[in-house]
Amino acid sequence: MSPASTGASTTLDAASPVTTPSSDSRLTPGGPGYHRMSLALFLAGVATFALLYSTQALLPLISDDFGVAASEASWTVAAATGGLALFVLPMSALSERFGRRAVMTASLAVAVAVGLLVPFAPSIGALVALRAVQGAALAGLPASAQAYLAEEVRPRALVTAIGLFVAGNSVGGMSGRVITGWVAQMWGWRVSVGVIGVIAVGCAVAFRLLLPAPRHFRAGSLRPRVLLGTVRTHLSDPLLRRLYAIGALFMTVFGGVYTVIGYRLTGAPFGLPQGIVGSIFLVYLVGTASASTAGRLVGRLGRRGALYLAGGTTTAGLLLSLATSLPLVLLGLVLITAGFFAGHAVASSAVSKTATHGRAQASALYQSAYYIGSSVGSTVGALAFRANGWPGTVTVGLLAVVGVVTITVLGSRAARVAGREPVAV
Template sequence: MSPASTGASAVVDAAPSVSPPDSRMAPGGPGYRRMSLALFLAGVATFALLYSTQALLPLISGDFGVAAGEASWTVAAATGGLALFVLPMSALSERYGRRTVMTASLAVAVTVGVLVPLAPSLGALVVLRAVQGAALAGLPASATAYLAEEVRPRALVTAIGLFVAGNSVGGMSGRVITGWVAQEWGWRAAVAAIGVLAVGCAVAFRLLLPAPRHFTPGYLRPGDLVRTVRGHLSDPLLRRLYAIGALFMTVFGGVYTVIGYRLTEAPFSLPQGVVGSVFLVYLVGTVSASTAGRLVGRLGRRGSLYLAGGTTAAGLLLSLAGSLALVLLGLVLITAGFFAGHAVASSAVGRTATTGRAQAAALYQSAYYIGSSAGSTVGALAFHTGGWAGTVGVGLLAVLGVVAITLLGTRAARREAVVATA
């Protein structure tokens, strides 16, 4: 594995005692601001496209005459397509470059976005959304690998937090825009508006992102890919991080797939535009993700995960209230806990994997979006059978899983410390 692929500087040093200057990007340094804005916009486009139908599910159900569980497949198909293709896309990024794969992925995704509003049936809509999700698979893992290679380690959590913050802004703006546009002109016009937003983000991303300086192209060898994946899956810490990402996203996917149905029904009976505006709580996620680095600095990784899980659980319990104000407060806590936990776990993957970082990140993203698909479908089914309390029950079980896995990590760390001092 070359030094560039591991994120280390390539050095030929005749005087080993003298450390060479680190040429990777850091806050305040050349290119860092452009890089941050470019990946922020990529995050906006990714989440805006990926979840463009989520706030519109009640309208899609009415248009095609289907129940919540069937309409939820327009979300689950997109996240499922991303989960299935993120690993192959990461392999392509090892060969052709992170920036190239991210650019191509956005180009295909926005092209499909032009066709989504024209879908003649629910089946066609689900297929188009699956293709769109598969195209977007080139973004998350490639972006994380790009950051791991081009940004100094101490700035990595903050840089990934900004990318995740872009995700939250994309998810928020997509839902707010679709809510108000759909109220006036229907869900098809709403997803078309998201397509226009994504085109602008894609163009700006390509113009802003600095060319990689620490990437060395590899070869597409399936055997090497299998060995790399097997090595990552044999690492207990990485396995725990993958499971944590999946479980956090199970909560988030379930809550935000179903919340539109709850708020448009009695006792709230909110109009579609107002329901879309509820997603402004994503701004809380922007803040919690971008400050994840400071949180880890104070509490450590596991302490931060405990706090994120506890915050999410508190939000789920509050959302059971019959008061709209308490439901909204619950959504604020769920969103803050989720984005903080996701930023902490995903950045830990980048720091844990010293080789095959694109594949390590791809496995995390695959688990993450499998969790999203599971949360969307199971959350919708739970809502159909048990109402909002059923969806909350699914979320609480997932949070309990996060806490249990983090506790296993805490105990493992204590055992290792005892062995080290023996």
């Protein structure tokens, strides 16, 4: 099925007979515009994760302020990620018609505007509603960013470029939580989320000024029939389905762990203050490193080997986090973070490489699965914590990792049966 028949954007890809290393005008490391593009999308990633998870480190304070349990406060995270998951596919369709840069700019603008309203939420219900709107607004960013990179960056540099965008996610998640932790300790959770909103405004402005205009985008159709045809094509691809499931399962682990960790560390036997708990999220720097080096990891081990390593690292971290020694718990968080971001970068870049048309929809389906995993992880992880404490949350994470490994093994077996080298999953 040709790009024209699907309504997807027409792009140059690695299989194009007219594209050669000498004639390929797409961006490449060291070339004109590459560093501006990398910085712009890095800042977009910072703003996205800082806004999306701005309440996660503050859940104990939100619980106290509104008099609700952890499982209820966790909806301030689940509503945002759920809103993103629901709207990412429609927003990807808009990006096929109106352009990646336009949709990303509009998404950030609405999200930061809502972010400035969040501190004034009068009730837990109003806060959850605002967070859902904010997540829906942010839905235009992740899938459009990956589609932009797939169209504007040379194939050999794609894993690295997407890894840098994911690294921006990790920096945003880390800085947002660290800043909110210390600000909240002094002035409360409302002031802290307001500060994140102001920081996101700066990131949004810099993003729009830095991002190069797309040169390889071709507008597609907004017809629902065309969109549904493209979605059906992607969902009929076994490899893409496996990648979507892997992204969701990795995020189930991550969402559960980081939604509940604040409750664990502020309670017995640790009893840490809110500022110190926020600083725990400095371990996201490990995620920044693991995501940005995902390209080299795939080069050495292949995608299958990289996913096994990511799953094994995450498992080791989950088991270590069961300890009652704070240094061992922190080491566990380091390993969980490194494994998650490596696995996410590998899976998401594989989606962009696998889809030869309708890349925004292919990326949107991955992002939808990914953030559904986040919503499930944060909700089920909090419920498991309420029922069985931290071991309950860890059990949820271990089951998700078993799912990742099982899918990878089955995918490799299917590839061998089909007579292909199992280079992916």
